[in-house]
Amino acid sequence: xxxxxxxxxxxxxxxxxxxxxxxxxxxxxxxxxxxxxxxxxxxxxxxxxxxxxxxxxxxxxxxxxxxxxxxxxxxxxxxxxxxxxxxxxxxxxxxxxxxxxxxxxxxxxxxxxxxxxxxxxxxxxxxxxxxxxxxxxxxxxxxxxxxxxxxxxxxxxxxxxxxxxxxxxxxxxxxxxxxxxxxxxxxxxxxxxxxxxxxxxxxxxxxxxxxxxxxxxxxxxxxxxxxxxxxxxxxxxxxxxxxxxxxxxxxxxxxxxxxxxxxxxxxxxxxxxxxxxxxxxxxxxxxxxxxxxxxxxxxxxxxxxxxxxxxxxxxxxxxxxxxxxxxxxxxxxxxxxxxxxxxxxxxxxxxxxxxxxxxxxxxxxxxxxxxxxxxxxxxxxxxxxxxxxxxxxxxxxxxxxxxxxxxxxxxxxxxxxxxxxxxxxxxxxxxxxxxxxxxxxxxxxxxxxxxxxxxxxxxxxxxxxxxxxxxxxxxxxxxxxxxxxxxxxxxxxxxxxxxxxxxxxxxxxxxxxxxxxxxxxxxxxxxxxxxxxxxxxxxxxxxxxxxxxxxxxxxxxxxxxxxxxxxxxxxxxxxxxxxxxxxxxxxxxxxxxxxxxxxxxxxxxxxxxxxxxxxxxxxxxxxxxxxxxxxxxxxxxxxxxxxxxxxxxxxxxxxxxxxxxxxxxxxxxxxxxxxxxxxxxxxxxxxxxxxxxxxxxxxxxxxxxxxxxxxxxxxxxxxxxxxxxxxxxxxxxxxxxxxxxxxxxxxxxxxxxxxxxx
DNA sequence: GGATTTGTTTCCACC
DNA sequence: AAACAAATCC
Numbered sequence: 177x178x179x180x181x182x183x184x185x186x187x188x189x190x191x192x193x194x195x196x197x198x199x200x201x202x203x204x205x206x207x208x209x210x211x212x213x214x215x216x217x218x219x220x221x222x223x224x225x226x227x228x229x230x231x232x233x234x235x236x237x238x239x240x241x242x243x244x245x246x247x248x249x250x251x252x253x254x255x256x257x258x259x260x261x262x263x264x265x266x267x268x269x270x271x272x273x274x275x276x277x278x279x280x281x282x283x284x285x286x287x288x289x290x291x292x293x294x295x296x297x298x299x300x301x302x303x304x305x306x307x308x309x310x311x312x313x314x315x316x317x318x319x320x321x322x323x324x325x326x327x328x329x330x331x332x333x334x335x336x337x338x339x340x341x342x343x344x345x346x347x348x349x350x351x352x353x354x355x356x357x358x359x360x361x362x363x364x365x366x367x368x369x370x371x372x373x374x375x376x377x378x379x380x381x382x383x384x385x386x387x388x389x390x391x392x393x394x395x396x397x398x399x400x401x402x403x404x405x406x407x408x409x410x411x412x413x414x415x416x417x418x419x420x421x422x423x424x425x426x427x428x429x430x431x432x433x434x435x436x437x438x439x440x441x442x443x444x445x446x447x448x449x450x451x452x453x454x455x456x457x458x459x460x461x462x463x464x465x466x467x468x469x470x471x472x473x474x475x476x477x478x479x480x481x482x483x484x485x486x487x488x489x490x491x492x493x494x495x496x497x498x499x500x501x502x503x504x505x506x507x508x509x510x511x512x513x514x515x516x517x518x519x520x521x522x523x524x525x526x527x528x529x530x531x532x533x534x535x536x537x538x539x540x541x542x543x544x545x546x547x548x549x550x551x552x553x554x555x556x557x558x559x560x561x562x563x564x565x566x567x568x569x570x571x572x573x574x575x576x577x578x579x580x581x582x583x584x585x586x587x588x589x590x591x592x593x594x595x596x597x598x599x600x601x602x603x604x605x606x607x608x609x610x611x612x613x614x615x616x617x618x619x620x621x622x623x624x625x626x627x628x629x630x631x632x633x634x635x636x637x638x639x640x641x642x643x644x645x646x647x648x649x650x651x652x653x654x655x656x657x658x659x660x661x662x663x664x665x666x667x668x669x670x671x672x673x674x675x676x677x678x679x680x681x682x683x684x685x686x687x688x689x690x691x692x693x694x695x696x697x698x699x700x701x702x703x704x705x706x707x708x709x710x711x712x713x714x715x716x717x718x719x720x721x722x723x724x725x726x727x728x729x730x731x732x733x734x735x736x737x738x739x740x741x742x743x744x745x746x747x748x749x750x751x752x753x754x755x756x757x758x759x760x761x762x763x764x765x766x767x768x769x770x771x772x773x774x775x776x777x778x779x780x781x782x783x784x785x786x787x788x789x790x791x792x793x794x795x796x797x798x799x800x801x802x803x804x805x806x807x808x809x810x811x812x813x814x815x816x817x818x819x820x821x822x823x824x825x826x827x828x829x830x831x832x833x834x835x836x837x838x839x840x841x842x843x844x845x846x847x848x849x850x851x852x853x854x855x856x857x858x859x860x861x862x863x864x865x866x867x868x869x870x871x872x873x874x875x876x877x878x879x880x881x882x883x884x885x886x887x888x889x890x891x892x893x894x895x896x897x898x899x900x901x902x903x904x905x906x907x908x909x910x911x912x913x914x915x916x917x918x919x920x921x922x923x924x925x926x927x928x929x930x931x932x933x934x
Numbered sequence: 935g936g937a938t939t940t941g942t943t944t945c946c947a948c949c
Numbered sequence: 950a951a952a953c954a955a956a957t958c959c
Binding site for chain 1: 936
Binding site: 537540812813 | 950951
C-alpha cells in the first residue's frame with residue numbers, strides 16, 4: 177500500500193484529498209516526502225495528473241519531486257504542472273500573452289535590467305539619483321506590484337503618496353508609471369509582473385479564469401509561509417471553484433518578508449477557509465535531539481507563531497561546536513580545519529558539509545581558504561552563473577533576437593564587441609526612438625536615415641541590425657541549440673574575449689561552453705506535455721526554440737542549476753538559499769551583532785523575529801553536527817568592523833554547546849565573580865535588573881575617544897561604576913575592557929558606550 | 935569614438 | 950574592497 181511508509185500524521189495529511197487543507201510541517205518533518213506521497217496518492221485515487229498544480233519553492237525541488245512521483249505511480253505522473261510560482265505562471269502568460277497585449281516572446285527582466293530601466297527614467301526626469309536611488313525605487317515598486325497595486329492605484333493611495341512625500345520622494349508614483357510603460361514598450365515583464373499579470377489575466381478574462389479553475393482542480397502550495405499577496409490571490413482565485421487547496425508550510429521558517437511574503441497568509445488560512453483541516457507534522461527525522469532542542473529554544477523567543485512541538489526520536493548526538501576567533505580569516509581557517517578533521521576521523525565526505533552565512537560577501541574569505549587548502553567547494557549564491565558578464569552578454573544577444581523590442585538588450589550589445597558605435601550615436605538613436613515611440617532596434621532598422629551619422633557608424637549600425645534580423649527570421653525555424661551556436665559565433669564575442677588581456681579568459685570561455693551545454697540539454701530534454709482543451713488529447717510541446725530557453729533561464733536560481741551530480745564539494749551559500757536543504761555538518765559563520773542579526777533589523781521587533789527565524793532555518797539544516805562561529809574583527813565594505821557576538825547565541829541554552837563555548841563563558845564568569853547568574857546575557861534581557869539599578873550619578877561626558885586611559889574610573893548608564901582594564905584600537909574604533917561593579921568585565925565600543933569620567 | 939583615470943556607490947537576503 | 954559610473958584625455 178502506497179502510504180504505508182508514512183507516519184500516522186503524514187498519512188492522514190495525504191488521505192485528506194478533498195477540500196481545504198493546512199499542513200504545518202516542522203523542520204525536518206518529512207514535508208517533501210508527505211507532499212510527494214500526497215500527489216502520488218491523488219493520482220492513485222484516479223485524479224488526472226493534468227488537473228494537479230503543485231507550486232514549489234525551487235524548480236529543482238519540483239523536478240526531483242516529479243521524478244519521485246513517477247517512480248511511485250508511473251509515467252503518467254509527469255504531466256502534473258509543477259514548478260515555482262514564477263516559472264508556472266510565466267508559462268501560462270506565454271500561452272495567453274495576446275490577451276494582455278504582449279507577444280509570447282516577451283522578455284523577463286531580472287533585477288539588473290529593472291534597475292537599469294529605473295536609472296534611465298530618473299535621469300530623463302532630471303531627478304537626483306541619490307534621493308531617487310534605484311534599489312530603493314525598485315523595492316518600492318516591487319512591494320506595490322506584490323500587493324497588486326497598479327501605478328494608478330498607487331497614485332490614488334493616500335497612504336503611499338503621503339509616505340513618499342514624507343520621504344521627499346513625491347515622484348515615485350510617476351516613476352512607477354513610466355517604468356511599467358517602458359517595460360511594456362520593451363515587451364518585457366519583471367519578476368513581479370509575472371504574478372501581477374497573472375492576476376490581471378484571471379481578473380479580466382472570465383473564460384480564462386474558468387479554464388484554469390477547471391484545469392487545476394487540485395492545487396498544492398509548498399512553503400506557503402513565504403507567499404506574498406499576489407501569489408496568495410492567484411491561488412485563492414484558481415481554487416475558488418473546486419476548493420481543493422492544500423497548503424504546506426512552517427510559520428517558524430518564514431524568511432522572505434523583505435520581498436513581500438506575508439506570514440499572515442499561513443496564520444490566517446483557517447480564517448479564509450473555516451472548514452480547513454489542520455495537520456501538524458512535528459516529528460523531526462533529520463537532526464539529532466541536541467540540535468532540535470537547541471533550535472526549539474531559539475524559536476521559542478519569538479512571539480507570533482502557531483503552537484507546535486517539534487520533537488525527535490533521534491539520539492542526542494553531538495553538542496553544538498563553537499569557535500570565537502580573532503578575525504574573519506581565522507574563522508575560515510577554523511572551519512576548514514574542522515572539516516578536515518571530520519573527514520579524517522569520521523565517515524564523511526566533502527559533500528556532507530555546508531557553510532551558511534548571512535551575506536554573500538562573507539563567501540570571499542572562505543573561498544580563499546578553501547582554495548589555499550585545496551578543499552573542493554561550490555558557492556551557490558553570490559554572482560550566479562547566469563549573472564556573469566560573458567553569459568549575460570550572450571543572453572542579451574539571444575533576447576534581442578527573440579524580442580527586437582528589448583531596448584535593454586539592444587543597449588547592452590549594440591557596441592559589444594566594439595563596432596565604433598559610441599554614446600553620441602546611441603543618444604541620437606534614443607532621442608529618435610522616443611519621438612517615434614518605437615524600440616531602438618526598430619528605429620535603427622527603419623528610421624536610420626533621419627539622423628546625422630558618419631557613414632562608417634551608420635554602416636556599423638545597419639550591419640548590426642541586419643545580423644540580428646537574420647537571426648530573428650530563423651528563431652522559429654531552427655532549435656535553440658542551432659540558433660544559439662550561430663549567434664555566439666557570429667557575434668564575435670568569443671574571438672573578442674580571446675584577444676583581451678584578461679587573466680580570467682579561460683574561465684569565461686569555460687562558462688560559455690557550459691552555457692552551450694545547457695542549451696543542448698534544453699533541446700534534448702523531454703518534451704513538456706499539455707492537454708488539448710478541445711479533444712482531451714495529450715500533446716507534446718515540441719518547440720525547443722530559443723525564446724523558451726531564454727525565458728526559462730531567466731527564472732533559474734543558482735540552487736536550480738544542475739550540479740554535476742557526482743560533485744563531491746563543500747557547499748557555501750546564504751541561509752536563504754539553504755532553505756529546504758539538509759547537510760550532515762552545518763557551519764553557520766559570522767554569528768555577530770550587526771551581521772547576524774543584520775544591523776538593519778536591530779530596533780525593529782518584527783524584523784528581529786524574522787532574523788531569528790532565519791537562524792532557526794540555519795540550525796535545522798544540520799543532521800549530525802552544528803557549528804557556530806564568530807570573529808571579533810571582520811573586513812567589511814573596505815573597513816574593519818568589530819562586533820560583539822550575536823545575541824542569538826544567548827538564545828541557546830549553554831547545555832547544548834560543547835566545551836569550546838562553555839570554556840569561553842567560564843573564563844568570563846571567573847572574571848566576574850559578583851555576577852552570579854549563570855545565564856551570561858540575562859543582563860541584557862532582564863529589564864527588572866536594570867530597573868533596580870541606582871539612578872545615574874554625575875560624571876563628565878566624554879567626546880574625545882582618546883581621552884580614556886587604563887585604570888580610569890568611569891560610569892556607564894546601564895552598568896554603573898567601573899574601572900578601565902584595557903584599551904584597544906584608536907579613534908572611533910577604540911574598545912575598552914571595563915570591570916563594572918556588579919556586572920563584571922564588559923568589552924565596550926567607546927563610541928557607543930557613552931562613558932562618563934568619575 | 936574609445937581607453938584610461940578618477941570618483942562614487944554599495945555594503946541583506948531572491949524569483 | 951570592489952564594482953560601477955562619470956570624466957578626462959588621446
